[in-house]
Amino acid sequence: MASTERTVFRTCPLCEATCGLEITVVGDTVTRIRGDRNDVFSKGFICPKGSTLKQLHEDPNRIRTPLVKRNGEFVPVSWDEAWVEVDKGLSGVIARHGRGSVGAYVGNPNAHNLSPLIYNRVWLQALGSKQRFSASSVDQLPKQISSGYLFGTAASVAVPDIDRTHYILMLGANPYESNGSLCTAPDFPGRLEALRERGGKVVVVDPRRSKTAEHADEWIAIRPNGDALFLAALANAILATGRADVGDRLRAHVDGIEEVSRALAPFTPESVERATGIEASVIRRLANELLDAESACVYGRIGTCTVSFGTTASWLVDVVNAVTGNLDSPGGVMFPLPAAGNPTTRGEKGRGKGFRIGRGHSRVRKFPEALGEYPAAVMAEEILTEGEGQIRAMVTVAGNPVLSTPNSEQLDEAFEQLEFMVAVDIYINETTR
Ligand code: SF4
Incomplete structure (x- = not known):
């Protein structure tokens, strides 16, 4: 029996414009992607990246199963096997060196995708390490810090x-x-x-x-x-x-x-x-x-x-x-007033804890914490410099810091020296390899 054609509506996850998509699907095959003309925000607009999501979806190089590195080669495994490896690897590093020895890096797509917006906070808290880094420190923290001091929260831009x-x-x-x-x-x-x-x-x-x-x-x-x-x-x-x-x-x-x-x-x-x-x-x-x-x-x-x-x-x-x-x-x-999830829509005006940075300092060069993270530019030295609190394992989510952060050769070398690393990504790239 021929598959019937259906239309599904999604938002493009590739950048913060979050354009509305109208996707035509026959069976499991995407046959057309165009802008959703009824989307109240994007009104039918999409850029070339959004219109080629079909190619991304069908790209044979996109990772479709968990991969575990064995003898230097990635091997496809089931999700159960993958979770056993993650548990063994992270628990081992934590048992040997403490929770502070695990670093975390979250990349730019985390900001415009609902899943990480909901779950990143949960796993980061469960990890219990202050060694957190993100793409924000490469391009936007100054604006968030000035907004925090001016308006009370770093999200009030x-x-x-x-x-x-x-x-x-x-x-x-x-x-x-x-x-x-x-x-x-x-x-x-x-x-x-x-x-x-x-x-x-x-x-x-x-x-x-x-x-x-x-x-x-x-x-x-x-x-x-x-x-x-x-x-x-x-x-x-x-x-x-x-x-x-x-x-x-x-x-x-x-x-x-x-x-x-x-x-x-x-x-x-x-x-x-x-x-x-x-x-x-x-x-x-x-x-x-x-x-x-x-x-x-x-x-x-x-x-x-x-x-x-x-x-x-x-x-x-x-x-x-x-x-x-x-x-x-x-x-x-x-100030934008999103329906949910933003401090500008919550609480009573003029009240709150206020904003501050420097609630901790990076181990090696003593850079101040801002928004619960340290500059991505110090990640490599935190991995390479021996001593109490040295990062021995990393978890990265939707990020390619070896390509996108300063001094990437040093970071590449640093990642090579980790005892364990978990990467959540749809591609093997300069970081996840
Ligand atoms: S269609 Fe283009 S501009 Fe719109 S969200 Fe996707 S990547 Fe961004």
Whole structure:
């Protein structure tokens, strides 16, 4: 009997835009994937990655059974056999060296997939080790830390209201390629084009003429590492106009503007010209454009996080948004209110434990803990440096840190020396091999 055709609806798990998918299936075979036009968020948009999920699903190289390494070769085993190996391996390392000798790394896909969002916390707590690492420390922790100190939780990141704004100034972001990051927006390019069609302006500050820069109204080339200085000067210029105003609604919730003004006083547009490569007159013009726009927002992404003073730059993004009256304001930057699972939707406003980092320090170079983890950049030294607390086993979930984190050759060498490793992944890659 011929299999009947059916349509199933899913969300794309490949990035945080989480586009809605309409998938046609005959029997067990995917015959078509297209954007779900009724998805309230993505409205039918998918990028080339989403439309080729069929190829990923059918890829013969995708791992379909658990694999255990025996005599240097991966051997397919049943799930029962795999769990016995995991139990034996991890229990052995813990018995010999303690729980702190097991490290854990979770990769980027964990942030946009329901299963790890639910279960990672459970197994990490059961593991009982503080040696935790993730992809966040490679690209976004500065923004989360500045948001934590400003707004009380590291998940309270204010994102551009791109569908209503009249002006967007972007630093270190290339949404024409990425579709946005820490600002989930399927078809980010289409939304920017809509902004321009309604008379708005897109300004990109980036050392590189990125695809987004090419499509912007204005591209301003900044010297690499100049973000914090540029933003400090921009805030300085706004405050110097005498027009800075957080707005009536926010006034009761904001303090420290005078202190910020004093702290930024030395950072005049002229003083940063050389370091940023941006003329003072341009910074002053941008300050006035932000103030004059009916609504405006500054959006800083990975480029503002992977520079020196990344946390300061991330904080300054919100300082500029606040003093131009665009923080938590329509068309400015706003706080998402997901239906569940986010601190911005829970608890009583203005109450809570507050935010702090440094509740522990990495063993070798004493870097502070942030959001319950240490920088991925110290993972290799924590494995290679002998002594109490040395990492002897690793669990990785949906991550390829040997390819994606700094000093990957050292990490590759470190992973070779582990007594035991468990990897949860759909491919054998540079890390899981
Ligand atoms: S932008 Fe592409 S990869 Fe990201 S969720 Fe949408 S379809 Fe998937």
